[in-house]
Amino acid sequence: MAVKIHVTRPTKIELARLKKRLRLAKRIQKIIKDRLSILVMEFLQTVRESAEVRERLQKEYEEAYKALSLSVGYHGYAQVEQSLMVSSMPFSLHASTRNVAGVTLPTFQMEQDRDSSSWFSPAEDSSLIEYASSAAQRCLSGTVELAELQSALELLGDEINKVKRVNNALEYSVIPGLDATIKYLSMKFEERDREEVARLKYVKLLIEKREAYAY
C-alpha cells in the first residue's frame, strides 16, 4: 500500500511535532491493542457462557414441555388452561446497564415478588401443574439470561470490529504515514546540510583561488 506523506511545512519544528505525534500514536496503538485483547477475551467468555446457557435451556425446555404434556394428559386441557388463566406472574424484570472496557452492555435481573413464592397454589392445583409451572419459570429465567448474553455478544462483536478498524488504521496508515513523512523530512534536511557543506567548500575554494591570484 502506498503511504502518503503529509507535509504542511518542511521545517525542523514540524519534524519535532511529527516525531511527538508518532510517539503518541504508537502509545495509543498499544492501549488499543490491549483493549482489543480484553474485548476479545470478554467476547470468547460470553460465547462460552452463551453456549452453556443455551444447552442448559434446551434441557429445561424439554423438561418443561414434558411436564406440561404430562399435566395436560392427566388433567385435560380445560383444567390446565383454567389454572393458567387465573395464574399471574409473580416477578418483574429490571433492565439496566453494565460497562465492559468502554462498551455499555444491558443486564436483566429477574426479581421474584416477595408475596408469592410460586405461580400456583399447591392447595388448588396438582403437583404436576406445579412442577410444570416451576419448570417454565426456570425456562423463563434462563431465556432472560440468554437474551442478556446474546445482546452482549452482538455489542461486543460490533465494538471489536470498530477497535480493529482503528487499530488497522493506526498500524497500516497513520503510523507508516508519519514514519514516511519523518523519513522524508529527515532526508530533506540531510540533503540541505550536504548542499550547505558543498556550497561552503565551493565558497572556500573560490576564496582560496582569489587569494592565490592576489599574490
Next chain:
Amino acid sequence: MPTDQGPDDVIARYLGGEIGAMNAQLPKARKTLTELLHEEHPRVVCLDGSEHSFKIDELKFLASILDDRERNELLLPMIIEVHSGRSELVVRSRRGVEAKVLARVLDMPVSVEKTGIRIYRSQLGSVRRALKTATQYVFTL
C-alpha cells in the same frame, strides 16, 4: 514523492478522544459492599453519565466471603488496571480486602504490593467470570 496536506489535527483530536472514550466507563465514586447490599437496584454512576449495575448474586457471593468490617471496606467496582505493554494486570487495593476476594475466586493465595494486587492475563478469565459486574477495567499508558 507524493505530498498531501494531511488532516493532522483531526488525527490528533481523534487519538486523544480514543483514550478518553476507553476510560469513560469508570465510576464517579465507588460504593462499599454494605451500601450496595442495602440498595434495591445496586449501581454506580460512571464518568460519562451512564450507569453500571451490579448483579445481586455477585454481591451476595462477596458478602458470603467477607465479614462486616471487610464489607464496609470493600469498594466496588474493583478496578483492574491494564498497563500497555505489560503482561500482568493490577487490581487496585488499599486495604487488602480485594486480596481476600481474589484469593477466594482464584483459589490460591495472592499478595498485596504497593501498587495493588498483581494478577496474570490467564487468571483474568476466572476473575471476570466470577465477578462480571463487580470489576471494571482501566487502561493506562
